[in-house]
Amino acid sequence: MSLADTSEKTIGRLSTYRRLLYRSDLASQASVYSHQIAALSRATADQVRRDLMAVGYSGSPNKGYKVNELVQSIGEFLDNPAGENVCLVGIGNLGRAILSYFSGRRPKLAIVAAFDVAVSKVNRAIHGCRCYPLDDLAAVAERENIHVGIITVPADAAQSVAEKLVEAGVRGILNFAPVCLRVPPGVYTADFDMTTALEKVAYFARKMGRN
Amino acid sequence: MSLADTSEKTIGRLSTYRRLLYRSDLASQASVYSHQIAALSRATADQVRRDLMAVGYSGSPNKGYKVNELVQSIGEFLDNPAGENVCLVGIGNLGRAILSYFSGRRPKLAIVAAFDVAVSKVNRAIHGCRCYPLDDLAAVAERENIHVGIITVPADAAQSVAEKLVEAGVRGILNFAPVCLRVPPGVYTADFDMTTALEKVAYFARKMGRN
DNA sequence: TGTTGTGAATCTCTTCACAGCT
DNA sequence: AGCTGTGAAGAGATTCACAACA
Numbered sequence: 001m002s003l004a005d006t007s008e009k010t011i012g013r014l015s016t017y018r019r020l021l022y023r024s025d026l027a028s029q030a031s032v033y034s035h036q037i038a039a040l041s042r043a044t045a046d047q048v049r050r051d052l053m054a055v056g057y058s059g060s061p062n063k064g065y066k067v068n069e070l071v072q073s074i075g076e077f078l079d080n081p082a083g084e085n086v087c088l089v090g091i092g093n094l095g096r097a098i099l100s101y102f103s104g105r106r107p108k109l110a111i112v113a114a115f116d117v118a119v120s121k122v123n124r125a126i127h128g129c130r131c132y133p134l135d136d137l138a139a140v141a142e143r144e145n146i147h148v149g150i151i152t153v154p155a156d157a158a159q160s161v162a163e164k165l166v167e168a169g170v171r172g173i174l175n176f177a178p179v180c181l182r183v184p185p186g187v188y189t190a191d192f193d194m195t196t197a198l199e200k201v202a203y204f205a206r207k208m209g210r211n
Numbered sequence: 212m213s214l215a216d217t218s219e220k221t222i223g224r225l226s227t228y229r230r231l232l233y234r235s236d237l238a239s240q241a242s243v244y245s246h247q248i249a250a251l252s253r254a255t256a257d258q259v260r261r262d263l264m265a266v267g268y269s270g271s272p273n274k275g276y277k278v279n280e281l282v283q284s285i286g287e288f289l290d291n292p293a294g295e296n297v298c299l300v301g302i303g304n305l306g307r308a309i310l311s312y313f314s315g316r317r318p319k320l321a322i323v324a325a326f327d328v329a330v331s332k333v334n335r336a337i338h339g340c341r342c343y344p345l346d347d348l349a350a351v352a353e354r355e356n357i358h359v360g361i362i363t364v365p366a367d368a369a370q371s372v373a374e375k376l377v378e379a380g381v382r383g384i385l386n387f388a389p390v391c392l393r394v395p396p397g398v399y400t401a402d403f404d405m406t407t408a409l410e411k412v413a414y415f416a417r418k419m420g421r422n
Numbered sequence: 423t424g425t426t427g428t429g430a431a432t433c434t435c436t437t438c439a440c441a442g443c444t
Numbered sequence: 445a446g447c448t449g450t451g452a453a454g455a456g457a458t459t460c461a462c463a464a465c466a
Contacts, residue, residue, distance in 0.1 A: 007435075011414050015407040019389055023366060033447070041391050042402070046437060049448065061443045061447045084413045097308035101405055109406075109413060147420075148413050155234060172416025174409055178230055180252050188415035191253070192408060194312055195320075196226040197401060198385055202295045202320060202359050203222050204399035205383025209358075220457075244425070257459060260427065272425045272465045424466095431460070438453070444446095 006054045011078070013051050016041050018074045021067060033064040083108040085146045087170075089134065089161050090153035091116040094176060096126055098150060103127040112144050134164070141168035151175045162189075217265045222289070224262050227252050229285045232278060244275040294319040296357045298381075300345065300372050301364035302327040305387060307337055309361060314338040323355050345375070352379035362386045373400075 020040040026032050034052075035045040043051070052065070057073035059065035086102075088095055088111050095114065102111050114131045116122055122131045132140055140146070149165040151158050151173060158177035165173060172188045175181050178196075181189050231251040237243050245263075246256040254262070263276070268284035270276035297313075299306055299322050306325065313322050325342045327333055333342045343351055351357070360376040362369050362384060369388035376384060383399045386392050389407075392400050 005418075008411065008415070009435075011411050012407055015410040016391070016404065019404070019406060020391070023390070035447090044437075045447095047435095050436080050450085053449070059448060061449090062445090063444080064447070078410060078414055080413065080417050084417075086409065086413075093308035093311040097304035098405065100304040102409075106406070109409060148409070148416055150409070170416075171420055172412040174412045179234070180227070180231070186419050188412060188419055190408060190412050192403070193227065193230070194309065195230060195317070196223055197403060198297065198313075198320060198359070198361070199226040199289060200219065200222050201383040201385045201399060201401050202291065202297075203289055204219070205359055205381075206291050206295075207216075208397050208399055209382055218457075246425090255459075256425095258457095261458080264427070270426060272427090273423090274466080275425070426465080427463095429461090429463105431458105433458070434456080436453105436455070439451090441448105441450090443448080 010051045010054055013041065013043055013047070014055065014074050014078060017043075017048065017051070018071055018078070021071055027067060029067060031059075031064045031066050032070070034059075036064075079108055083110075084148055085110065085112045085144050086148045086150060087111065087113040087115065087137070087141060087144075087146045087165075088129075088150040088152060089115045089137070089165070090151060090157075090177075091118070091121045091126065091131060092152060095150075095152035098152065099127040099129050103129070111150070113140050113146065115140075134161075137164055138168040141165075141170065146170065148172045149174070151177055151181075153177055155179050221262045221265055224252065224254055224258070225266065225285050225289060228254075228259065228262070229282055229289070232282055238278060240278060242270075242275045242277050243281070245270075247275075290319055294321075295359055296321065296323045296355050297359045297361060298322065298324040298326065298348070298352060298355075298357045298376075299340075299361040299363060300326045300348070300376070301362060301368075301388075302329070302332045302337065302342060303363060306361075306363035309363065310338040310340050314340070322361070324351050324357065326351075345372075348375055349379040352376075352381065357381065359383045360385070362388055362392075364388055366390050 017037050021027055024040055034048040037048045038045045055073050055077040091114055111129050114129050115134045115137050117134045122133050124131055147170055149170040151161055153161050155177050158179050162181045166187055175191045178193045180191055183189050228248050232238055235251055245259040248259045249256045266284050266288040302325055322340050325340050326345045326348050328345045333344050335342055358381055360381040362372055364372050366388050369390050373392045377398055386402045389404045391402055394400050
């Protein structure tokens with residue numbers, strides 16, 4: 001339980017290490033070295049060890065880290081022990097794809113409600129997730145104890161949805177709309193824009209060709 | 212046309228500035244100050260000016276930047292003047308959502324082909340994009356002059372798809388599968404994992420609540 | 423006065439280097 | 445010998461501060 005803040009980059013990498021450990025053939029081994037984790041991810045062995053300092057789990061020299069203990073320690077560091085209920089606003093193509101992606105995947109980080117303004121899209125279940133009218137957001141968020149939200153509405157609706165989420169008690173927002181949300185202090189926002197991601201890839205693909 | 216490398220972060224922000232300028236009410240104004248761009252994005256005015264140094268477009272003191280010229284200069288810096296054709300591999304829920312997202316949006320950065328191994332999904336058009344069997348990738352990539360790819364296949368197929376893309380001449384990959392791709396030097400890869408993105412938001416949402 | 427463009431300082435993150443362990 | 449954990453150095457990104465300008 002370190003008191004120092006952990007950087008966004010480290011948190012992202014810890015999440016990645018855990019996920020890669022689940023899947024890889026290393027999961028069947030009893031123990032793993034930092035350089036093996038590095039080989040799976042985009043990190044160096046140094047960086048892996050540095051990141052693991054934050055979680056406070058120590059490996060042993062010459063034996064490395066016990067895989068199951070390491071995964072559990074990362075979980076204790078990253079996850080809310082009580083679980084985290086998430087909602088999604090905007091049941092379009094992307095919203096549905098995300099519901100499908102998370103469906104039944106992680107009980108401790110589950111999308112438990114989806115919202116939309118369109119009457120035709122609500123009052124049913126999509127990929128196991130209940131859909132409600134946007135007007136019910138505050139009530140459902142309180143009832144279901146939701147503190148994290150995903151925004152997949154069009155750009156011009158995103159800011160207004162963000163404000164409704166904050167008012168409903170949401171403290172963290174993952175935003176896929178192509179705007180930068182303005183939220184009060186105490187609320188964390190991550191913007192992910194598909195166009196920017198693709199433009200970056202196209203730019204560096206072209207630049208690397210030059211050398 | 213600066214010879215110095217520009218950082219990934221700056222490229223991402225330049226893409227963001229341009230996108231925000233398109234949409235905001237600033238687009239109708241003749242000129243814009245760095246602090247106005249900063250207010251739309253998550254950057255500071257200092258950072259905006261520093262980033263714009265890379266594109267080589269100069270504003271004028273007391274009048275700022277001419278919006279149309281600025282947008283055009285960023286375009287000349289970021290975009291391939293010949294345009295960039297993109298393909299997508301993996302026609303699942305997420306793949307279809309991405310096809311829909313980019314459909315008709317940017318002629319210079321268009322998804323012109325989609326691929327899947329499932330026979331039932333190919334030989335038709337989705338959101339205006341032609342779908343082919345994965346085996347046709349090399350032929351179609353050459354014919355359509357494709358050098359950027361998007362991966363939306365399951366985790367265990369992603370590495371193999373990445374290798375096929377590279378062999379077909381792709382130099383940049385945007386990967387949505389939850390693995391870190393191994394690609395040869397000269398190929399640029401960006402991994403975006405939805406679970407990691409959401410876990411980061413949940414983590415910081417919880418931490419901020421403490422203070 | 424209020425802005426741009428940019429050197430210099432600061433802050434953050436990564437990598438190096440190595441002591442200590444098994 | 446080969447690993448972990450970590451102080452210290454180095455690299456990279458951001459912010460400060462201010463000259464030049466309109």
